[in-house]
Amino acid sequence: MYSQIHQFEPLMPSEARLEPLLSKAHDLSRLATTLAGTRVPPELRSLLRSMNSYYTNRIEGQHTRPHEIEQALRQNFSQDALLAAKQRLAVAHIEAEIKLETRYQGPDGAQSLYSASAVQDIHQTLFGQLPASDLFTLENEAIVPGAWRARDVEVGQHVAPTHASAPEFLGRWASEYAHVRRGEAALVAIAAAHQRLGWIHPFVDGNGRVMRLHTHIWLNAMGYTGGLWSPLRGFARRADRYYALLADADSLRRGALDGRGNLSEQALLAWVDFVFDVCLDQINFMTSMLDFETLKSRLEACLVFEERVLKSGVRQTSLRGLHYLFLSGEEMARGDFKNMLGLGERNATDALGALIKRGLLVSDTPQGKVRFGLPQHTLRFLFPQLWPEAEADSANLP
Numbered sequence: 001m002y003s004q005i006h007q008f009e010p011l012m013p014s015e016a017r018l019e020p021l022l023s024k025a026h027d028l029s030r031l032a033t034t035l036a037g038t039r040v041p042p043e044l045r046s047l048l049r050s051m052n053s054y055y056t057n058r059i060e061g062q063h064t065r066p067h068e069i070e071q072a073l074r075q076n077f078s079q080d081a082l083l084a085a086k087q088r089l090a091v092a093h094i095e096a097e098i099k100l101e102t103r104y105q106g107p108d109g110a111q112s113l114y115s116a117s118a119v120q121d122i123h124q125t126l127f128g129q130l131p132a133s134d135l136f137t138l139e140n141e142a143i144v145p146g147a148w149r150a151r152d153v154e155v156g157q158h159v160a161p162t163h164a165s166a167p168e169f170l171g172r173w174a175s176e177y178a179h180v181r182r183g184e185a186a187l188v189a190i191a192a193a194h195q196r197l198g199w200i201h202p203f204v205d206g207n208g209r210v211m212r213l214h215t216h217i218w219l220n221a222m223g224y225t226g227g228l229w230s231p232l233r234g235f236a237r238r239a240d241r242y243y244a245l246l247a248d249a250d251s252l253r254r255g256a257l258d259g260r261g262n263l264s265e266q267a268l269l270a271w272v273d274f275v276f277d278v279c280l281d282q283i284n285f286m287t288s289m290l291d292f293e294t295l296k297s298r299l300e301a302c303l304v305f306e307e308r309v310l311k312s313g314v315r316q317t318s319l320r321g322l323h324y325l326f327l328s329g330e331e332m333a334r335g336d337f338k339n340m341l342g343l344g345e346r347n348a349t350d351a352l353g354a355l356i357k358r359g360l361l362v363s364d365t366p367q368g369k370v371r372f373g374l375p376q377h378t379l380r381f382l383f384p385q386l387w388p389e390a391e392a393d394s395a396n397l398p
Helices: 017-034 042-059 066-073 079-103 106-112 116-127 166-178 183-200 207-221 231-237 239-248 265-287 294-309 316-328 335-339 345-357 377-384 386-394
Strands: 362-365 370-374
Touching: 017 042, 017 183, 042 066, 042 079, 042 231, 042 239, 042 386, 066 079, 066 183, 066 377, 079 116, 079 207, 106 116, 106 207, 106 294, 116 166, 116 207, 166 183, 183 207, 183 265, 183 294, 207 231, 207 316, 231 265, 239 265, 294 316, 294 377, 316 345, 335 345, 345 362, 345 370, 370 386
Parallel strands: none
Antiparallel strands: 362 370
Protein backbone atom coordinates (compact mmCIF):
# COMPACT_ATOMS: atom_id res chain seq x y z
CA MET A 1 0.00 0.00 0.00
CA TYR A 2 1.36 3.40 -0.99
CA SER A 3 2.43 5.78 1.75
CA GLN A 4 5.64 7.41 0.48
CA ILE A 5 5.72 10.37 -1.94
CA HIS A 6 8.42 8.84 -4.15
CA GLN A 7 5.94 6.08 -5.05
CA PHE A 8 3.91 8.73 -6.93
CA GLU A 9 6.47 9.45 -9.66
CA PRO A 10 6.44 10.35 -12.45
CA LEU A 11 3.82 13.08 -12.35
CA MET A 12 5.01 14.51 -15.70
CA PRO A 13 6.70 12.77 -18.63
CA SER A 14 10.44 13.39 -18.90
CA GLU A 15 11.69 16.20 -21.16
CA ALA A 16 13.11 13.64 -23.58
CA ARG A 17 9.64 12.24 -24.27
CA LEU A 18 7.62 15.43 -24.24
CA GLU A 19 8.16 16.66 -27.80
CA PRO A 20 5.43 14.65 -29.62
CA LEU A 21 2.94 15.62 -26.91
CA LEU A 22 3.91 19.29 -27.08
CA SER A 23 3.34 19.30 -30.83
CA LYS A 24 -0.15 17.87 -30.41
CA ALA A 25 -0.80 20.27 -27.51
CA HIS A 26 0.14 23.18 -29.78
CA ASP A 27 -2.51 22.13 -32.29
CA LEU A 28 -5.03 21.69 -29.51
CA SER A 29 -4.33 25.15 -28.10
CA ARG A 30 -4.57 26.87 -31.48
CA LEU A 31 -7.78 25.18 -32.60
CA ALA A 32 -9.46 25.42 -29.19
CA THR A 33 -8.75 29.13 -28.81
CA THR A 34 -10.25 29.86 -32.22
CA LEU A 35 -13.39 27.84 -31.50
CA ALA A 36 -13.84 29.33 -28.03
CA GLY A 37 -14.11 32.80 -29.55
CA THR A 38 -17.15 31.87 -31.66
CA ARG A 39 -20.29 33.85 -30.90
CA VAL A 40 -23.30 31.60 -30.34
CA PRO A 41 -26.71 31.86 -28.66
CA PRO A 42 -26.67 31.25 -24.89
CA GLU A 43 -29.14 28.39 -25.35
CA LEU A 44 -26.43 26.36 -27.09
CA ARG A 45 -24.16 26.58 -24.06
CA SER A 46 -27.08 25.65 -21.79
CA LEU A 47 -27.84 22.59 -23.88
CA LEU A 48 -24.17 21.57 -23.81
CA ARG A 49 -24.18 21.73 -20.00
CA SER A 50 -27.05 19.25 -19.98
CA MET A 51 -25.12 17.10 -22.44
CA ASN A 52 -21.99 17.23 -20.23
CA SER A 53 -24.06 16.14 -17.25
CA TYR A 54 -25.56 13.28 -19.24
CA TYR A 55 -22.17 12.00 -20.42
CA THR A 56 -20.25 12.25 -17.14
CA ASN A 57 -23.07 10.39 -15.41
CA ARG A 58 -23.19 7.81 -18.21
CA ILE A 59 -19.53 7.01 -17.54
CA GLU A 60 -20.60 6.13 -13.99
CA GLY A 61 -23.61 4.13 -15.18
CA GLN A 62 -26.01 6.58 -13.51
CA HIS A 63 -27.35 8.57 -16.43
CA THR A 64 -30.93 9.54 -17.17
CA ARG A 65 -32.62 9.99 -20.51
CA PRO A 66 -32.03 13.47 -21.98
CA HIS A 67 -35.67 14.51 -21.70
CA GLU A 68 -35.60 13.49 -18.03
CA ILE A 69 -32.79 15.99 -17.48
CA GLU A 70 -34.95 18.66 -19.12
CA GLN A 71 -37.82 17.74 -16.81
CA ALA A 72 -35.57 17.89 -13.76
CA LEU A 73 -34.34 21.36 -14.73
CA ARG A 74 -38.01 22.39 -14.55
CA GLN A 75 -38.21 20.75 -11.09
CA ASN A 76 -40.39 17.99 -12.53
CA PHE A 77 -38.88 14.92 -10.89
CA SER A 78 -39.94 11.33 -11.40
CA GLN A 79 -42.13 9.52 -8.88
CA ASP A 80 -39.63 6.66 -9.10
CA ALA A 81 -37.17 7.24 -6.24
CA LEU A 82 -34.10 5.83 -8.03
CA LEU A 83 -34.77 7.83 -11.20
CA ALA A 84 -35.44 11.00 -9.21
CA ALA A 85 -32.07 10.59 -7.45
CA LYS A 86 -30.34 10.33 -10.84
CA GLN A 87 -32.20 13.42 -12.02
CA ARG A 88 -31.03 15.35 -8.96
CA LEU A 89 -27.46 14.26 -9.64
CA ALA A 90 -27.74 15.46 -13.24
CA VAL A 91 -29.00 18.88 -12.12
CA ALA A 92 -26.29 19.04 -9.45
CA HIS A 93 -23.61 18.57 -12.12
CA ILE A 94 -25.09 21.33 -14.30
CA GLU A 95 -25.27 23.76 -11.40
CA ALA A 96 -21.78 22.79 -10.22
CA GLU A 97 -20.39 23.57 -13.69
CA ILE A 98 -21.93 27.04 -13.58
CA LYS A 99 -20.72 27.82 -10.06
CA LEU A 100 -17.21 26.47 -10.54
CA GLU A 101 -16.69 28.16 -13.91
CA THR A 102 -17.64 31.44 -12.26
CA ARG A 103 -15.39 30.78 -9.27
CA TYR A 104 -12.29 29.76 -11.23
CA GLN A 105 -11.67 32.16 -14.10
CA GLY A 106 -8.59 33.09 -16.09
CA PRO A 107 -5.02 31.80 -15.67
CA ASP A 108 -5.00 32.63 -11.95
CA GLY A 109 -8.19 30.65 -11.44
CA ALA A 110 -6.73 27.75 -13.41
CA GLN A 111 -3.58 27.75 -11.26
CA SER A 112 -5.61 27.82 -8.05
CA LEU A 113 -7.36 24.61 -9.15
CA TYR A 114 -4.12 22.84 -8.31
CA SER A 115 -4.71 22.78 -4.58
CA ALA A 116 -6.22 20.38 -2.10
CA SER A 117 -8.77 23.03 -1.14
CA ALA A 118 -9.94 23.38 -4.76
CA VAL A 119 -10.37 19.60 -5.07
CA GLN A 120 -12.44 19.66 -1.88
CA ASP A 121 -14.41 22.62 -3.22
CA ILE A 122 -15.35 20.74 -6.39
CA HIS A 123 -16.58 17.74 -4.38
CA GLN A 124 -18.45 20.00 -1.95
CA THR A 125 -20.03 22.06 -4.74
CA LEU A 126 -21.24 18.97 -6.58
CA PHE A 127 -22.44 16.76 -3.74
CA GLY A 128 -23.44 19.55 -1.37
CA GLN A 129 -26.49 20.22 -3.54
CA LEU A 130 -27.94 16.75 -2.95
CA PRO A 131 -30.31 15.80 -0.13
CA ALA A 132 -28.94 13.57 2.63
CA SER A 133 -30.98 10.65 1.30
CA ASP A 134 -28.90 10.67 -1.93
CA LEU A 135 -25.52 10.76 -0.20
CA PHE A 136 -24.75 7.06 0.08
CA THR A 137 -22.51 4.77 -1.92
CA LEU A 138 -23.75 1.55 -3.47
CA GLU A 139 -22.40 -0.17 -0.35
CA ASN A 140 -24.58 2.17 1.76
CA GLU A 141 -21.60 4.16 3.06
CA ALA A 142 -22.26 7.82 3.76
CA ILE A 143 -20.81 10.41 1.36
CA VAL A 144 -19.80 13.61 3.14
CA PRO A 145 -19.42 16.48 0.63
CA GLY A 146 -15.83 17.74 0.59
CA ALA A 147 -14.57 15.22 3.16
CA TRP A 148 -11.44 13.17 2.55
CA ARG A 149 -11.87 9.41 2.82
CA ALA A 150 -11.24 8.02 6.30
CA ARG A 151 -10.38 4.47 5.26
CA ASP A 152 -8.14 2.60 2.87
CA VAL A 153 -9.55 1.56 -0.51
CA GLU A 154 -8.88 -0.57 -3.56
CA VAL A 155 -10.11 0.50 -7.00
CA GLY A 156 -10.03 -2.43 -9.39
CA GLN A 157 -6.42 -3.65 -9.34
CA HIS A 158 -5.16 -0.39 -7.83
CA VAL A 159 -4.56 -0.10 -4.09
CA ALA A 160 -4.81 3.63 -3.40
CA PRO A 161 -2.49 5.40 -0.94
CA THR A 162 -3.31 4.97 2.73
CA HIS A 163 -5.97 7.39 3.86
CA ALA A 164 -3.52 8.93 6.33
CA SER A 165 -1.01 9.69 3.57
CA ALA A 166 -3.53 10.91 0.95
CA PRO A 167 -3.24 14.60 2.00
CA GLU A 168 0.53 14.44 1.54
CA PHE A 169 0.11 12.95 -1.93
CA LEU A 170 -2.40 15.70 -2.77
CA GLY A 171 0.13 18.29 -1.67
CA ARG A 172 2.73 16.82 -4.01
CA TRP A 173 0.13 16.64 -6.81
CA ALA A 174 -0.74 20.33 -6.32
CA SER A 175 2.82 21.64 -6.10
CA GLU A 176 4.00 19.73 -9.18
CA TYR A 177 1.23 20.75 -11.55
CA ALA A 178 0.79 24.31 -10.30
CA HIS A 179 4.36 25.08 -11.36
CA VAL A 180 3.84 23.98 -14.98
CA ARG A 181 2.91 27.31 -16.55
CA ARG A 182 4.18 27.06 -20.15
CA GLY A 183 1.26 26.84 -22.61
CA GLU A 184 1.71 23.44 -24.26
CA ALA A 185 3.31 21.87 -21.18
CA ALA A 186 0.39 23.11 -19.08
CA LEU A 187 -1.94 21.06 -21.30
CA VAL A 188 0.23 17.99 -20.71
CA ALA A 189 -0.01 18.75 -17.00
CA ILE A 190 -3.81 18.95 -16.87
CA ALA A 191 -4.10 15.60 -18.67
CA ALA A 192 -1.60 13.96 -16.34
CA ALA A 193 -3.19 15.59 -13.29
CA HIS A 194 -6.53 14.00 -14.19
CA GLN A 195 -5.06 10.52 -13.96
CA ARG A 196 -2.90 11.13 -10.91
CA LEU A 197 -5.83 12.64 -8.97
CA GLY A 198 -7.71 9.41 -9.58
CA TRP A 199 -4.63 7.46 -8.44
CA ILE A 200 -4.81 9.22 -5.05
CA HIS A 201 -8.57 8.57 -4.83
CA PRO A 202 -9.06 11.23 -2.14
CA PHE A 203 -12.80 10.70 -1.53
CA VAL A 204 -14.81 7.67 -0.56
CA ASP A 205 -16.99 8.26 -3.65
CA GLY A 206 -17.30 10.75 -6.51
CA ASN A 207 -13.63 10.78 -7.50
CA GLY A 208 -14.31 10.26 -11.22
CA ARG A 209 -16.83 13.09 -11.31
CA VAL A 210 -14.41 15.39 -9.48
CA MET A 211 -11.54 14.49 -11.82
CA ARG A 212 -13.63 15.24 -14.90
CA LEU A 213 -15.03 18.47 -13.48
CA HIS A 214 -11.50 19.56 -12.52
CA THR A 215 -10.26 19.05 -16.08
CA HIS A 216 -13.36 20.69 -17.59
CA ILE A 217 -13.13 23.75 -15.31
CA TRP A 218 -9.37 24.18 -15.92
CA LEU A 219 -9.82 24.12 -19.71
CA ASN A 220 -12.62 26.67 -19.42
CA ALA A 221 -10.60 28.93 -17.11
CA MET A 222 -7.73 28.94 -19.60
CA GLY A 223 -10.06 30.07 -22.40
CA TYR A 224 -9.95 26.84 -24.35
CA THR A 225 -13.63 25.86 -24.42
CA GLY A 226 -15.85 28.95 -24.39
CA GLY A 227 -18.55 26.56 -23.18
CA LEU A 228 -18.68 25.03 -26.68
CA TRP A 229 -16.99 21.67 -26.10
CA SER A 230 -15.81 19.46 -23.29
CA PRO A 231 -13.73 16.29 -23.05
CA LEU A 232 -16.59 14.76 -21.02
CA ARG A 233 -18.47 13.86 -24.20
CA GLY A 234 -15.38 12.27 -25.70
CA PHE A 235 -14.52 10.34 -22.53
CA ALA A 236 -18.03 8.88 -22.42
CA ARG A 237 -18.08 7.94 -26.09
CA ARG A 238 -14.83 6.03 -25.58
CA ALA A 239 -15.53 4.92 -22.02
CA ASP A 240 -13.85 1.52 -22.33
CA ARG A 241 -10.64 3.11 -23.57
CA TYR A 242 -10.93 5.87 -20.96
CA TYR A 243 -11.10 3.37 -18.10
CA ALA A 244 -8.47 1.06 -19.58
CA LEU A 245 -5.84 3.77 -19.97
CA LEU A 246 -6.64 5.32 -16.58
CA ALA A 247 -6.06 1.93 -14.97
CA ASP A 248 -2.97 1.16 -17.03
CA ALA A 249 -1.32 4.40 -15.90
CA ASP A 250 -1.66 3.16 -12.30
CA SER A 251 0.78 0.36 -13.07
CA LEU A 252 4.37 0.05 -11.94
CA ARG A 253 7.44 0.82 -14.04
CA ARG A 254 8.05 -1.79 -16.74
CA GLY A 255 11.80 -2.15 -16.84
CA ALA A 256 14.82 0.08 -17.36
CA LEU A 257 13.43 1.81 -20.47
CA ASP A 258 10.20 2.90 -18.78
CA GLY A 259 11.33 6.12 -17.12
CA ARG A 260 12.87 6.50 -13.69
CA GLY A 261 9.88 6.71 -11.40
CA ASN A 262 7.97 4.07 -9.48
CA LEU A 263 5.05 4.16 -11.94
CA SER A 264 5.06 3.51 -15.69
CA GLU A 265 6.03 6.53 -17.78
CA GLN A 266 4.95 4.76 -20.98
CA ALA A 267 1.45 4.29 -19.60
CA LEU A 268 1.28 7.94 -18.50
CA LEU A 269 2.36 9.04 -21.99
CA ALA A 270 -0.35 6.88 -23.56
CA TRP A 271 -2.95 8.39 -21.24
CA VAL A 272 -1.97 12.00 -22.05
CA ASP A 273 -1.95 11.22 -25.77
CA PHE A 274 -5.45 9.76 -25.45
CA VAL A 275 -6.72 12.89 -23.67
CA PHE A 276 -5.31 15.08 -26.44
CA ASP A 277 -6.93 12.92 -29.12
CA VAL A 278 -10.28 13.17 -27.31
CA CYS A 279 -9.99 16.96 -27.03
CA LEU A 280 -8.97 17.41 -30.66
CA ASP A 281 -11.84 15.20 -31.80
CA GLN A 282 -14.35 17.25 -29.82
CA ILE A 283 -12.91 20.55 -31.05
CA ASN A 284 -12.90 19.49 -34.69
CA PHE A 285 -16.42 18.12 -34.46
CA MET A 286 -17.84 21.27 -32.89
CA THR A 287 -15.94 23.47 -35.34
CA SER A 288 -17.59 21.63 -38.23
CA MET A 289 -21.01 22.00 -36.57
CA LEU A 290 -20.54 25.76 -36.28
CA ASP A 291 -19.74 26.34 -39.93
CA PHE A 292 -22.34 29.04 -40.46
CA GLU A 293 -23.08 28.35 -44.12
CA THR A 294 -23.82 24.68 -43.60
CA LEU A 295 -25.69 25.58 -40.43
CA LYS A 296 -28.00 27.76 -42.50
CA SER A 297 -28.83 24.78 -44.70
CA ARG A 298 -29.45 22.59 -41.66
CA LEU A 299 -31.71 25.25 -40.16
CA GLU A 300 -33.66 25.46 -43.41
CA ALA A 301 -34.15 21.68 -43.41
CA CYS A 302 -35.51 21.90 -39.88
CA LEU A 303 -38.00 24.62 -40.88
CA VAL A 304 -39.14 22.70 -43.95
CA PHE A 305 -39.79 19.62 -41.77
CA GLU A 306 -41.74 21.70 -39.26
CA GLU A 307 -43.85 23.35 -41.97
CA ARG A 308 -44.49 20.48 -44.39
CA VAL A 309 -44.34 17.34 -42.26
CA LEU A 310 -45.34 18.37 -38.76
CA LYS A 311 -47.50 21.28 -39.91
CA SER A 312 -46.65 22.96 -36.61
CA GLY A 313 -47.30 26.50 -37.84
CA VAL A 314 -43.57 27.20 -38.18
CA ARG A 315 -42.75 28.73 -41.56
CA GLN A 316 -39.72 28.42 -43.79
CA THR A 317 -39.77 32.21 -44.14
CA SER A 318 -38.40 32.34 -40.57
CA LEU A 319 -34.97 31.27 -41.86
CA ARG A 320 -33.51 34.75 -42.26
CA GLY A 321 -34.48 35.89 -38.77
CA LEU A 322 -33.42 32.70 -37.03
CA HIS A 323 -30.10 32.58 -38.83
CA TYR A 324 -29.42 36.18 -37.84
CA LEU A 325 -30.24 35.47 -34.18
CA PHE A 326 -27.90 32.47 -34.18
CA LEU A 327 -25.04 34.43 -35.73
CA SER A 328 -25.46 37.42 -33.44
CA GLY A 329 -26.15 35.47 -30.25
CA GLU A 330 -28.35 38.38 -29.24
CA GLU A 331 -32.01 39.16 -28.58
CA MET A 332 -34.42 40.99 -30.87
CA ALA A 333 -37.67 42.86 -30.32
CA ARG A 334 -40.68 40.84 -31.44
CA GLY A 335 -41.75 43.50 -33.90
CA ASP A 336 -38.33 43.55 -35.54
CA PHE A 337 -38.37 39.77 -35.92
CA LYS A 338 -41.85 39.81 -37.47
CA ASN A 339 -40.68 42.44 -39.97
CA MET A 340 -38.01 40.00 -41.19
CA LEU A 341 -40.65 37.38 -42.07
CA GLY A 342 -42.15 39.28 -45.01
CA LEU A 343 -45.68 38.36 -43.91
CA GLY A 344 -48.77 40.31 -42.99
CA GLU A 345 -49.21 41.24 -39.32
CA ARG A 346 -51.59 38.41 -38.46
CA ASN A 347 -49.59 35.71 -40.25
CA ALA A 348 -46.34 37.05 -38.80
CA THR A 349 -47.81 36.98 -35.29
CA ASP A 350 -48.98 33.39 -35.79
CA ALA A 351 -45.60 32.35 -37.18
CA LEU A 352 -43.74 33.93 -34.26
CA GLY A 353 -46.09 32.21 -31.79
CA ALA A 354 -45.45 28.85 -33.46
CA LEU A 355 -41.68 29.35 -33.21
CA ILE A 356 -41.97 30.08 -29.49
CA LYS A 357 -44.27 27.09 -28.94
CA ARG A 358 -41.80 24.78 -30.69
CA GLY A 359 -38.86 26.26 -28.74
CA LEU A 360 -37.05 27.68 -31.78
CA LEU A 361 -37.47 31.10 -30.21
CA VAL A 362 -37.13 31.79 -26.49
CA SER A 363 -38.45 34.75 -24.53
CA ASP A 364 -38.23 35.50 -20.82
CA THR A 365 -41.60 37.29 -20.69
CA PRO A 366 -44.87 37.07 -22.69
CA GLN A 367 -44.07 40.23 -24.66
CA GLY A 368 -40.31 40.38 -24.22
CA LYS A 369 -37.51 40.14 -26.73
CA VAL A 370 -36.83 36.83 -28.44
CA ARG A 371 -33.61 34.90 -28.96
CA PHE A 372 -32.61 31.71 -30.72
CA GLY A 373 -33.80 28.53 -29.00
CA LEU A 374 -32.38 25.05 -29.28
CA PRO A 375 -34.83 22.39 -28.07
CA GLN A 376 -33.65 18.81 -28.15
CA HIS A 377 -36.04 17.85 -30.95
CA THR A 378 -34.13 20.11 -33.37
CA LEU A 379 -30.73 18.50 -32.77
CA ARG A 380 -31.05 15.93 -35.55
CA PHE A 381 -31.27 18.80 -38.03
CA LEU A 382 -29.12 21.54 -36.50
CA PHE A 383 -26.37 19.53 -34.79
CA PRO A 384 -26.62 15.95 -36.03
CA GLN A 385 -24.66 13.41 -33.94
CA LEU A 386 -23.76 16.01 -31.31
CA TRP A 387 -25.95 14.23 -28.76
CA PRO A 388 -27.35 11.13 -30.50
CA GLU A 389 -29.13 9.93 -27.39
CA ALA A 390 -31.12 13.17 -27.22
CA GLU A 391 -32.02 12.84 -30.91
CA ALA A 392 -33.32 9.33 -30.36
CA ASP A 393 -35.05 10.31 -27.13
CA SER A 394 -36.94 13.24 -28.66
CA ALA A 395 -37.91 11.16 -31.69
CA ASN A 396 -39.59 8.60 -29.40
CA LEU A 397 -41.54 11.13 -27.34
CA PRO A 398 -45.21 11.74 -28.16
